[in-house]
Amino acid sequence: MRTIAIKQFGGPEVLEAMELPKPLVGNDEILIRLHAAGVNPVDFKIRQGLLATRLPHAFPLILGWDGAGEIEAMGAKVTGFSLGDAVYTYGRKATIQAGTYAQYITLQQEHLALKPKNLSFVEAAVVPLAALTAYQALFESLQIRSGETLLIPGGAGGVGSYALQLAVNSGARVFSTASPAKQKTLLDWGAEAVWDYHDKNYLEAMHQAVPGGFDAVFDTVGGDTQIALSKLLKPQGRLTSILTLQDKVQENTEIQTGYVFVRPDSEQLKKIATLIEEKKLRLPPVTTLPLSEAAEAHRLLEAGEVHGKLALEIPTL
């Protein structure tokens, strides 16, 4: 099968078109013929070797954790799916090796759900990782409640886009940051206010908006931004990050902190599909490139030049 894979860590140039064997299906596995792969920042972090101390890797390594396609075969122990089902997946496995930048992938059923009926395969492929991350951060870690004030920096990013809408749906009062051209969409999705993080006074403006302090922060940016936003919380406010928790934030006994590393969850993918079908969760803009241009996709994402999400279209045989 056709894949885009790496034989070593490095820059976008290590991404190579490789013919690799089509995977065999285990008893508890599902073989998906992929039509599209979603591209996420974690893909270029894996390519750079940044997860090498955290999870086992094996080469040649097919990148990609997000995808959408059709079920072509199933092991005898699989229940709840049928041949030909259109599915979408967050396909992170214990070892990083067989990803979604490929014509086929085998996965266990916890990794997938039926794709939202109103989305194309390309659109469905950019949902799972980012939307599951938002879901787990908001409802498992922060346990956000109706009426609470919530700050989400990077509301136009992949994770931020879904988080902002999920939080608005749950009744939270959501405040966000984004580059000027992207702010209107976030207001249309129900954000109460959106600030430009390039403006040197934006932190003061946020403080003025909720002077008593925010109930919660969902940090999708990390670093100094995480430290600055932690200071805008009310006493005993909650901060959950999907980036490394900074020492200054963890040491602050005035607030509660959490970290989320997104895990596959079929039930949550089903809930997300329903929200999309009911038009309660909308997609950010989606840019599509052919699988063969995966290196260009990585360059664009690393340079921060993608508005919304990026997908790779996978050729049929």
Ligand SMILES: NC(=O)c1ccc[n+]([C@@H]2O[C@H](COP(=O)([O-])OP(=O)(O)OC[C@H]3O[C@@H](n4cnc5c(N)ncnc54)[C@H](OP(=O)(O)O)[C@@H]3O)[C@@H](O)[C@H]2O)c1
């Ligand atoms: N732990 C986990 O499980 C997990 C899961 C998913 C993602 N992540 C990580 O979370 C981060 C975000 O992921 P993503 O998929 O949402 O990335 P993304 O789609 O590339 O979006 C990043 C967003 O960050 C915004 N941004 C950049 N610098 C900023 C700053 N100083 N202040 C405020 N916003 C800023 C950008 O805003 P503008 O476009 O408006 O300029 C952009 O929209 C990545 O590092 C990713 O690896 C972790």
